[in-house]
Amino acid sequence: MKFPADCVYTKEHEWVRVHEDVATVGITEHAQKELGDVVFVELPKSGETFDTKETFANVESVKAVSEVFCPVAGKILEVNNALSDSPQLVNEDCYGDGWFVKLKMSDAAELKDLLNHEEYAEFVAEESAE
Amino acid sequence: MSSPTVGLRKTALHTLHKKMGARMAEFGGWEMPIEYSGIIQEHCAVRTAAGLFDISHMGEILIEGAGCLRLIQHVTCNDASRLKDEQIQYSALLTPEGTFVDDILVHRFGVDRYFLCVNASNAQKDFDWICQHNSFDAKVIHASHQYSQLALQGPKAQGILQPLVNVDLKAMKYYWLKHGNLGDVDCLITRTGYTGEDGFELYFDPGSSERVWNLLMDAGSGDGLIPAGLGARNTLRLEAKMALYGHEISDQITPWEADLAWVVKLEKGNFLGKEALVKQHEAGIQKRLIGFEMVGKGIGRDGYPVLINGQEAGVVTSGGPSPSLKKNIGLAYVPVSHSNPGQEIEVQVRTQAIPARIVTTPFYTRPKPA
Numbered sequence: 001m002k003f004p005a006d007c008v009y010t011k012e013h014e015w016v017r018v019h020e021d022v023a024t025v026g027i028t029e030h031a032q033k034e035l036g037d038v039v040f041v042e043l044p045k046s047g048e049t050f051d052t053k054e055t056f057a058n059v060e061s062v063k064a065v066s067e068v069f070c071p072v073a074g075k076i077l078e079v080n081n082a083l084s085d086s087p088q089l090v091n092e093d094c095y096g097d098g099w100f101v102k103l104k105m106s107d108a109a110e111l112k113d114l115l116n117h118e119e120y121a122e123f124v125a126e127e128s129a130e
Numbered sequence: 131m132s133s134p135t136v137g138l139r140k141t142a143l144h145t146l147h148k149k150m151g152a153r154m155a156e157f158g159g160w161e162m163p164i165e166y167s168g169i170i171q172e173h174c175a176v177r178t179a180a181g182l183f184d185i186s187h188m189g190e191i192l193i194e195g196a197g198c199l200r201l202i203q204h205v206t207c208n209d210a211s212r213l214k215d216e217q218i219q220y221s222a223l224l225t226p227e228g229t230f231v232d233d234i235l236v237h238r239f240g241v242d243r244y245f246l247c248v249n250a251s252n253a254q255k256d257f258d259w260i261c262q263h264n265s266f267d268a269k270v271i272h273a274s275h276q277y278s279q280l281a282l283q284g285p286k287a288q289g290i291l292q293p294l295v296n297v298d299l300k301a302m303k304y305y306w307l308k309h310g311n312l313g314d315v316d317c318l319i320t321r322t323g324y325t326g327e328d329g330f331e332l333y334f335d336p337g338s339s340e341r342v343w344n345l346l347m348d349a350g351s352g353d354g355l356i357p358a359g360l361g362a363r364n365t366l367r368l369e370a371k372m373a374l375y376g377h378e379i380s381d382q383i384t385p386w387e388a389d390l391a392w393v394v395k396l397e398k399g400n401f402l403g404k405e406a407l408v409k410q411h412e413a414g415i416q417k418r419l420i421g422f423e424m425v426g427k428g429i430g431r432d433g434y435p436v437l438i439n440g441q442e443a444g445v446v447t448s449g450g451p452s453p454s455l456k457k458n459i460g461l462a463y464v465p466v467s468h469s470n471p472g473q474e475i476e477v478q479v480r481t482q483a484i485p486a487r488i489v490t491t492p493f494y495t496r497p498k499p500a
Contacts (some may be wrong), residue, residue, distance in 0.1 A: 036153070036361075037170045039451040040429055040458075042480075058480070060429055060450055062169045062362055084427065 001124070002029050003080040004095050008111055010071045015095060021108060023072055026099045027090065029082075030124050031070035035061040037049055038090040043100060050074065053108060058082060059090065072110040074103035141186035142278050142339035152466060158250035165360040172362035176325055179354030180284030181182050182346055182451065183363055189253025190273045190333070191246040192470060197266030198244050199358060202236060205402055207385060209395035213238040214447050218305045218322060222393055224403030228410060229389070230379040232256050235322060237307055245318075247279075247331075249371035249375050261275045263402065277318075278339040282346060283329030283358075283366075285496075291330055295319060304328070313345050324363060326370025327496050328424040369457065371421060371492035376462055377417055377432060377447040384410055387463070389419045389491075409462050417444065421479070421491035424458035424467040426482035430477030431460070437476040437483050438468045446477060461488075 007015040013031035017024045032038065040060040050056045050070040057068040079101050083089060090098040105111075115123060138161040147154065163184060165172060175181050193201060201209045208221035217238055222422035223231035227378060237245040248256045257272045264270055282291055288299045297310035298318055307320040318333040319354040334342055347355060364374070373379045378388055385394050394407060424430055429450060436444035449460025464475065469491045476483040 022169075036165060037168050062365060064162075065431070130182070 001121075002095065003117040003121045005117045007095065008071075008114040008116055009123075010069065010114055010121060012029075012069045014068060014071045016071045016111065016114060018108070018111065019094075020076065021105050022102055023074065023105050023111075024099050024102050025071060026094055027068060028120070028124075029094055031066075032091050032094045032098070035059065035064075035091075037062055037068060039089045041083040041087050041090065041100065043083065044076050046076050046078060048076045049106075050076070053104075060087075068100065070103075071110075071114060072103075073106040073107075076101050076103050078102040087130075131345070139187070139352065141184055141334040143184045143186065143343060145342055146386045147357075150357060150433065152357070155360075156252035158187055160250060162187060163357070165359045165361045168191075168359045168461040169359070169365060170357035170453045173355060174366045174437060175354060175356045176287070176327055176358060176366055177360060179326075179356075179456055180227075180282060180290055180329075180350055181362065182285040182343070182355060183281040183283065183358050184278075184334040184343070185281050185331070186336070187250035188274075188279050189248040189250060189256065190277050190279075191248060191257055191260065192269075192271040193244045193246065193260070194269040194271070195242055195267065197264075197268040197472060198242055201260070201264055201268040201270075202244055203398060203401060204266065205260055205344070206234070206236065207394045207401055207403060207407070208238050209398040210238070210244070210366075211398065215240055216307050218307055218320060220305075220393060222379075222390070223256060224374070224401070224407075225381055226403055226406060227381075228384045228403040228406035229381045230385075231259055231376070231381065232375060233373060233379055233393075235320075237320065240308075245273075248314055268371060277333045277334070278342070280332045280337040280342065280346070280404030280423040281323055281325075282332065282350075282355075283323045283325040283327050284355075285328060286350070286353045286355065287327070290346065290353055290355055291319075294345055294349055304322055312342055317342075318337075322346075324370075324372055325366040326372070326492065327366070328492055340488040348405075354402045364448075365453055368448055368450065368461070369454055369492065369494035370374045373459065374448060384415070386410055386415050387417055387419060406478060414441060415466055416462045418466050419447070419461055420464055420469050420471075421493060421495075422462055422475060422486045422488050423455075424460075424462055424477065424484060424486045425474075426484040427480065428477070428488070429458045430479060430484065430486060431461075435478040436462045436464055436486075438464065438473075440476075440483075441479070443468065444475075449477075454494050459489075461491075464488070 322328040444464035
């Protein structure tokens with residue numbers, strides 16, 4: 001399973017890749033595997049703001065709807081419109097073309113609360129062992 | 131994220147499913163395979179080649195003796211007297227209010243021997259119900275533990291199964307059965323299914339389960355046969371507009387409401403629920419089961435409200451993506467006054483009312499053989 005080193009992660013299986021004060025957010029390989037085939041992604045609109053841990057998107061598999069939680073508070077700058085016609089990008093390339101949103105962080109210090117790729121890999125291993 | 135599985139029943143193939151990497155989950159009190167390679171892939175395999183389902187959780191009830199047909203006629207709404215030896219019919223057990231105890235398949239083995247296949251979640255309830263109403267001196271046997279059950283479904287099913295069995299499958303019509311051998315295993319072979327494709331359901335001693343599964347997979351993998359789980363079983367039956375107990379039918383719904391009038395044969399004589407059905411037929415029904423497809427972006431799922439002219443008017447009973455039609459579809463109860471194909475409706479998906487439209491069903495019909 002992949003755990004890109006240029007991302008930080010939440011325990012709810014979101015990833016964040018930061019460039020200056022813009023954070024790109026998506027869901028991890030573990031999350032997309034658990035979901036199975038992704039058939040629909042409900043994204044917010046540009047300009048909307050979200051608090052840390054607030055639901056900002058919903059990702060749907062054949063059988064279920066899963067909430068996606070905002071890893072760091074901020075304002076949505078851009079959403080991945082490609083997911084509208086091609087939700088399967090979340091399964092195929094979750095760290096690349098399957099990105100959900102880009103947001104402008106309110107407080108970059110919040111990133112320190114997230115897991116690095118090694119910590120997240122450990123977390124996934126522990127969760128899977130339960 | 132993992133759910134407790136202590137206390138769930140397991141089929142004879144449970145170890146095999148886990149070895150194959152199936153995602154397991156609870157259904158009807160059993161731990162069952164939901165998917166192996168992926169629901170969409172399994173669904174499409176059934177529509178184009180074949181899929182193999184472990185449905186051993188289903189219930190089986192044998193009814194024998196001189197009074198058996200009279201008992202069956204009393205507790206079901208279809209006319210079992212029409213059945214010839216080795217013929218099968220879809221039927222239902224009804225309450226005195228004319229609502230569903232369960233939907234079932236009635237198989238006639240012989241003049242004094244019938245076999246019912248019933249839903250896993252209702253197996254004990256159905257057995258108790260039939261026994262409770264057995265004033266006909268028939269012998270009612272709960273036989274579920276005597277059978278493992280597999281479903282082999284898809285256009286390639288007959289070709290895959292034929293070399294393994296001593297029965298001429300080409301001569302077997304849909305909704306007929308034969309007792310035979312699959313390899314060296316005694317097997318009840320029925321041409322039935324819950325997918326809308328051609329296919330067979332196979333009943334045999336649980337001790338032979340891995341053997342039969344492996345024989346079928348070895349025979350069929352060259353033709354594209356793959357294991358398929360309950361996830362695909364649900365998307366397939368939804369496209370074929372087949373009811374699921376607890377969703378389209380329940381003890382709150384009558385066959386008239388559920389668009390299953392064809393299963394009711396009032397002229398066969400008295401049966402449990404007949405009076406209530408006659409009354410409701412005369413009075414008219416208020417709500418009706420319809421099929422819809424989503425028009426706006428979103429998926430109308432089980433339990434979501436249906437709006438008509440902006441007002442909540444009904445509810446989705448089953449809904450989700452249709453892998454074959456590449457649309458989002460569903461079944462719902464709506465007022466009879468607004469139940470015709472073409473009717474614009476909305477489905478409340480979380481905070482938004484998403485446009486949808488009533489369509490004719492079934493959503494998918496298998497192509498007629500050339």
